[in-house]
Amino acid sequence: MIVIVTGGTFGIGRAISLKLARDGHRVIAFGLEARQPSSVAEHGAATLQTEAAALGLHIDALEADVSSAAGVQRVVDFALATYGEIGGLVNNAAIGPLGTILTTSADVFRQVVNVNLKGAYLASKAVLPHMIERRHGVIANVGSGGGWGKPNMLAYSASKGGMFSLAAALAYDHADDGIRVNTVVPRPATLTGMSLGRIGGDMSRYRPALAAVGRIGTADDCANVVAFLFTPGAAGLNGAILDAGSLPRQGGPVPAPP
Numbered sequence: 337m338i339v340i341v342t343g344g345t346f347g348i349g350r351a352i353s354l355k356l357a358r359d360g361h362r363v364i365a366f367g368l369e370a371r372q373p374s375s376v377a378e379h380g381a382a383t384l385q386t387e388a389a390a391l392g393l394h395i396d397a398l399e400a401d402v403s404s405a406a407g408v409q410r411v412v413d414f415a416l417a418t419y420g421e422i423g424g425l426v427n428n429a430a431i432g433p434l435g436t437i438l439t440t441s442a443d444v445f446r447q448v449v450n451v452n453l454k455g456a457y458l459a460s461k462a463v464l465p466h467m468i469e470r471r472h473g474v475i476a477n478v479g480s481g482g483g484w485g486k487p488n489m490l491a492y493s494a495s496k497g498g499m500f501s502l503a504a505a506l507a508y509d510h511a512d513d514g515i516r517v518n519t520v521v522p523r524p525a526t527l528t529g530m531s532l533g534r535i536g537g538d539m540s541r542y543r544p545a546l547a548a549v550g551r552i553g554t555a556d557d558c559a560n561v562v563a564f565l566f567t568p569g570a571a572g573l574n575g576a577i578l579d580a581g582s583l584p585r586q587g588g589p590v591p592a593p594p
Contacts, residue, residue, distance in 0.1 A: 337474070337566060338419045340411060341365045342402045342459050343429030345380030348478060348522055351555035352426055353384060355563045357393040362419055366398040366411050367429060402429040402455035403447075405462075412462045422466045424566055427456035427499070428478040432492040445491045452495035456502055460517075464510065471514040476565045477503045478558065479519040479577065500577060507575030516574045518565050522558040523580065 339356050343349040344365025353365040365384060381397035388395040398414065400407035415422050430452045433444055460475060467473025482489045483496035499519065506517040561580040564570055 337423035338362045338364070338415055338421055339424035339426065339474075339566065340415060340422060340459065340463065341426040341428060342455060343367045344426070345384045345397050348555045348558050349426070349428040350380065350384055351559035352428060352478075352562050353395055353397075354388065354391070354393070355556070355559040356424075356426075356566065357388055357395050358391070359563055359566070361424065361566065362394075362396075364396045364398065364411060364415050364418075366400045366402075368401060369399050402459060403450040405458050408455075408458045408462050412466075416466070421470065422463045423470070423472065424474045424476075425459055425463045426476045426478065426562060427459055429455050430478070430480075430492075430495075432482075432489070434488050434492075435490055436488060437490045440490050445494075448491035449495050449498075452492070453498040453502065456499055460502075460506060464515070467515050468510070468513045473510075473513075473515040474566050474570075475503070475506065475515065475517040476562045477517070477519040478562070479503075479521045481521055483521075503577075504575045511574055516565070516570070518570075518573050518576045518578065520558055520561045520565070521577060521579045522555075 339361045341349055341353045341356070341363060344353040344363070345367045349365065349367065353363045357363045365381075367380060369381060381399060384397045385395055396414070396418070398411055400411050402408060412422065431448055432452075433440070433448060435444070456477060463473070463475075477499050479499050480492070480496040482493040483498075483500050485493050485497070503517045503519045506515075510517070558580045561578050565573065565578075
């Protein structure tokens, strides 16, 4: 399957891109090369392609802005020109500046929503006509426990909560078109450019917590669940929210054993 992964060159997106490629999919990963708000990740495209090649895999890594309709369309045009079809989409791109409503400016709120929620809207809107034409498609959103509301994450929580509803609405609207839309929730504080960016890139301030599986979660935990949604075994899932490594609705972390 030809799969586009937004924010696919860093962190969880990178893990998803590599896992899907290992599973035999043709992956087109895209994102921005410059550091974004609350992240230390940068220059990921060439690194991802080199890593994939070392594993005997091929990933097309492009630079494009998910919050720009023109940028998203450029990626879709590349996919169609190169492979002739699009069968899958992973809406993963996100930024996550911290702040309450009193400390979050209107400009920051707008930027977070533009990347996290509008980006998923734009990418889904761009690929859906091609999926509908083939009467088959898989869309996976990468959500967050913040989507149910978390302290000091006002804009991020609002955008991720919107992604839950966006996925459900898409699932309702396009089930008869043969398209499935589901959301995967990663473990809190999975080590990524975003989680490091929130602590100024200082690893000494990183406080990992045990997931419900009794160990620290990884980006691969989320990637494995996302990849499952692209298998025949997930054919009965539509509009679902899958928690990848924590208690329901991020009720963890699990305390360390005595």
